[in-house]
Amino acid sequence: MASPAALAPPMIVSPPDYGLLTDLYQLTMVACYAGEGLDQRRASFELFARRLPQNYGYLVAMGLAQGLEYLSQLRFSEEQIAALQRTGLFTQAPEAFWELLRAGRFTGDVWAVPEGTVVFAQEPFLRVEAPLWQAQLVETYLLNTLNYQTLVATRAARLREVAGPAARLLEFGTRRAFSPQASLWAARAALAAGLDATSNVLAAAQLGQIPAGTMAHALVMAFSALEQGEEEAFAAFHRYFPGAALLIDTYDPVVAAARLAAQARPGQPPVAAVRLDSGDLAKVSQAVRHHLPQALIMASGDVDEYEITRLRRAGATIDGYGLGTKLVTGEPVNGVYKLVELDGTPVMKEASGKATYPGRKQIFRRYEGTQAVADRLGLMTEAPQPGERPLLQRVMHQGQPVFEVEPLGEIATRTAQSVAALPQAVRSIDQPPAYPVELSPDLQALTDSTRRPMAHPAPSPISSRRP
Incomplete structure (x- = not known):
């Protein structure tokens, strides 16, 4: 009797796999940080969309719960470390790199807007503050879950509308x-x-x-x-x-x-x-x-x-x-994850067409009654002005979640209220106008002082429209 044909191994993802579910360059950068003694420097990375998909007036932030679950479970097993060593790519990596992986856990803080909150281009809907190696390593998974769930949630909100x-x-x-x-x-x-x-x-x-x-x-x-x-x-x-x-x-x-x-x-x-x-x-x-x-x-x-x-x-x-x-399916959310501060020093990307804003930021949404009328993108050290509400909240502290898991019904209610608060024109599915988002004077000043001489200027004021 012939033996059964061999089956391919199942390509499934479970929490023990989280360590290796990343792009190679996250690990090579971590190895470099470890070798140069930079791995424990305090870093802040922000996740945001550079622009909105065509004919979208807003995005609905989603996927935070799965992102926090990932951060809580992130580990490297000895088998995974051995698999990395077998690739032959890390023969020059310092021993400190392997020590980080063996003992590593996510120990940082996370700030985010609540799921179901409307956000616009250039507005961070999640920030990671952690030792540089940790904050760098988690980029791929966080972008995957937040980008995709934000795409589906935004489409669902438009369909409901x-x-x-x-x-x-x-x-x-x-x-x-x-x-x-x-x-x-x-x-x-x-x-x-x-x-x-x-x-x-x-x-x-x-x-x-x-x-x-x-x-x-x-x-x-x-x-x-x-x-x-x-x-x-x-x-x-x-x-x-x-x-x-x-x-x-x-x-x-x-x-x-x-x-x-x-x-x-x-x-x-x-x-x-x-x-x-x-x-x-x-x-x-x-x-x-x-x-x-x-x-x-x-x-x-x-x-x-x-x-x-x-x-x-x-x-x-x-x-x-x-x-x-x-x-x-559809045009993906163009979410990116960029370093904005290292050991208290603001940093920014200045590449043409991809410039970012430096420093840890907060979104201040101004309301008139129940209607959202404008956003101000400012620094975390700024206070809200009359009529404004800060949107980013701390949801993880020293590697531990600090908020209760929300029922889907509560998130759905927030989504409906967040969308309904927008001007009707911004909710249109056909060439919606840009919702007003402006830089605070403090953030503008920080951007100007951080920018290197002769660099291309960062865009200001912010536009939520697709170029």
């Missing part, structure tokens, strides 16, 4: 997310930004949610292959899942809706929900509504905020949407 508060919005993106891990993060970010449920069963279980979904065309086609029809498929499905949504466009959705209506019997509940996945959704939904006036009509199929807007304008009678590809 155009669909309205009453629409039922379901996250269907697992099969299109960039990896199984990303599918979990996408589900979390979508729910935290205002969607109602996810079809991802594992994500729902881990988040304490109830998964939501319908059925696939395969069920109807399987019954048809056995010389039965849609009616038999629908009846069978409802025997085990009464009231579940029926996918009615495998063949002709209007004919299917008419048959479902004709089969209704007095005293029996009407069809509760149907889903449409193709065709002219506006016209088809109107015809289905005629036959099934009480049914919840869901739509899916590469739907995004622009398609929802078009459907609403076309008079579609759709009550909710299954959102997949366009929610969990």
Whole structure:
């Protein structure tokens, strides 16, 4: 008997793997810092987006919880250290480098805006203050989780904005997310930004949610292959899942809706929900509504905020949407992670088109009543002015989280309130104007004094628009 074929090792990520889940240059820089005696210098790095994606007026910060979990669990095992040594890349690395890895834990402080907070270009939504080697090493993972979850959360907030508060919005993106891990993060970010449920069963279980979904065309086609029809498929499905949504466009959705209506019997509940996945959704939904006036009509199929807007304008009678590809993919958030201070000395990058602002910063948001009217990007040493609220809060101190894990419902409420506080024009999905963000005089003065002679000037005032 032939032996079974060997399987590839599973490429999964768990907390024991966090040490090696980084870019090579983080480790080579740490080795250099250790060799030159710089590794314990106190460093501050800030994570921010250089610019907003095209036609985005804002971003919704998300992913902090997973970032803090990573920092809390970061370790290097002897097996991982041996794996690094086997690469042959570190033969000249100092012994101090290996000692750092063996004993290393994250011992720094983290400042961040709460998840669900709206931020704009050049505004730091997370800062790490730690020994230089630690602050450097964690860049890759923090950018990965915060960039991706911020992308999905922002898209989810835009979808909720155009669909309205009453629409039922379901996250269907697992099969299109960039990896199984990303599918979990996408589900979390979508729910935290205002969607109602996810079809991802594992994500729902881990988040304490109830998964939501319908059925696939395969069920109807399987019954048809056995010389039965849609009616038999629908009846069978409802025997085990009464009231579940029926996918009615495998063949002709209007004919299917008419048959479902004709089969209704007095005293029996009407069809509760149907889903449409193709065709002219506006016209088809109107015809289905005629036959099934009480049914919840869901739509899916590469739907995004622009398609929802078009459907609403076309008079579609759709009550909710299954959102997949366009929610969990798209133009990435251009988040970067840059050194801004070392041992109290402010530093800045001055490369043309990529200049950064020096020093540890705070975002001050000015309100008139409940409406946000402008932001001031200043230094952490500055005090808020009348009507302003500082947004960055300390969430980790000496390697220990200092805030309670927030329920998704609380984050979703913050997302809704944060977006609703913006001017209506900034919330537009079509060429939104820039929300006003200005540098404080102190930050401008620090930038001018830090800049090297003959260097290109940093942009000022800040623009949230994509160049």
